[in-house]
Amino acid sequence: xxxxxxxxxxxxxxxxxxxxxxxxxxxxxxxxxxxxxxxxxxxxxxxxxxxxxxxxxxxxxxxxxxxxxxxxxxxxxxxxxxxxxxxxxxxxxxxxxxxxxxxxxxxxxxxxxxxxxxxxxxxxxxxxxxxxxxxxxxxxxxxxxxxxxxxxxxxxxxxxxxxxxxxxxxxxxxxxxxxxxxxxxxxxxxxxxxxxxxxxxxxxxxxxxxx
DNA sequence: ATTTTCAAT
Numbered sequence: 001x002x003x004x005x006x007x008x009x010x011x012x013x014x015x016x017x018x019x020x021x022x023x024x025x026x027x028x029x030x031x032x033x034x035x036x037x038x039x040x041x042x043x044x045x046x047x048x049x050x051x052x053x054x055x056x057x058x059x060x061x062x063x064x065x066x067x068x069x070x071x072x073x074x075x076x077x078x079x080x081x082x083x084x085x086x087x088x089x090x091x092x093x094x095x096x097x098x099x100x101x102x103x104x105x106x107x108x109x110x111x112x113x114x115x116x117x118x119x120x121x122x123x124x125x126x127x128x129x130x131x132x133x134x135x136x137x138x139x140x141x142x143x144x145x146x147x148x149x150x151x152x153x154x155x156x157x158x159x160x161x162x163x164x165x166x167x168x169x170x171x172x173x174x175x176x177x178x179x180x181x182x183x184x185x186x187x188x189x190x191x192x193x194x195x196x197x198x199x200x201x202x203x204x205x206x207x208x209x210x211x
Numbered sequence: 212a213t214t215t216t217c218a219a220t
Contacts, residue, residue, distance in 0.1 A: 024214050031217040055217040062217090097217065127216060 008051050009167035010034070018096045019158065021124045021182040030054050033061040033095045034165040037072055040088035040118075048073070048089070052165055061095065062103040066110055076117060088116040094153060094161050098123040098190075104139025108146050120149045122157050126186055129193060137193045144194050152187040155179060 010032070018032045034052040038045040049072055055061040070077045075087035099107065099121070111119060121143070128136040140150055151157075155175060162173035 022215095024216090026215055028216075029218050058217085060217050064217095095217095100217075103217085125216080130216095 010052055010165050012166055012168060012171070015162065015166045016176070019094075019124045019153075019161065020176055021153065021186060022176075022178060023182065025125055028096070031061045031095065031097045033065055033093050034161055035065065035072075035091060035093040036164070038090045038092075040090055045090055050164060060100060060103050062099050062107060065093070066106065073117075076114070086114075086116045088118075090118040090120070092120040092122070094122045094124075094157065094165075096124045097127040098125070098129065098136070098150070099139060099143070100127055101135035101139040104136070104143050107148070108139075108142050111148065112146050118147075120151070122151050122153045123190075124153050124158075126152075126189060126193075129189065140190070140193055150190065150194070152183055152190050154183045154187070 014032075018028055018030060032052055032054050035050060036047065037049040039048045053061050053064055053068070056064060059067075069091075073087070073089045073091075076089055078084050078086040107119075111117060126136075128134055129140070131137075144150060153161075158175070158179065159173050162168055
């Protein structure tokens with residue numbers, strides 16, 4: 001009956017396949033972004049909208065989201081009128097991959113012009129973050145520096161997504177075997193990535209000294 | 212031990 005709501009929700013299999021935080025996520029040529037948008041009115045926040053997107057036509061899902069964000073958040077961008085009061089929003093998104101270097105840059109540029117928008121990013125897996133000097137790592141630090149909270153998804157986040165974005169029809173979320181281990185491992189990795197560079201240098205120095 | 216990554220064919 002309610003086909004609109006059905007189309008807003010993600011099929012179970014699709015969610016599991018794309019959000020599984022396994023070490024070797026083979027063949028996933030799509031990235032999903034589940035979002036919750038809240039309006040901030042004084043100290044209160046009101047849930048305003050939610051849904052999901054995936055990358056299309058060579059456009060990364062984060063940039064696709066930026067394309068829609070004005071329509072999703074009325075009054076966020078404003079029309080540049082004198083003394084115009086822009087509305088404040090908080091967006092939380094859950095992405096199957098962390099953003100690539102280019103998306104991080106574009107997001108940072110976008111957000112630095114919008115102090116009335118807060119963004120929290122949860123990620124299932126880290127995208128191209130293996131090399132110490134990868135541009136993706138740099139991009140994540142850039143986002144952190146402009147105030148974006150980036151967190152690796154843990155059980156409670158998958159659980160929340162399952163309840164919120166998945167057509168789960170009463171079926172409860174069943175964690176895959178390695179969920180917790182993988183989440184802890186990726187979380188440590190992200191923590192190391194987001195540490196200020198000085199600390200990283202210090203670590204390298206210790207390594208050189210064999211300590 | 213090694214494996215993959217918002218395709219391209």
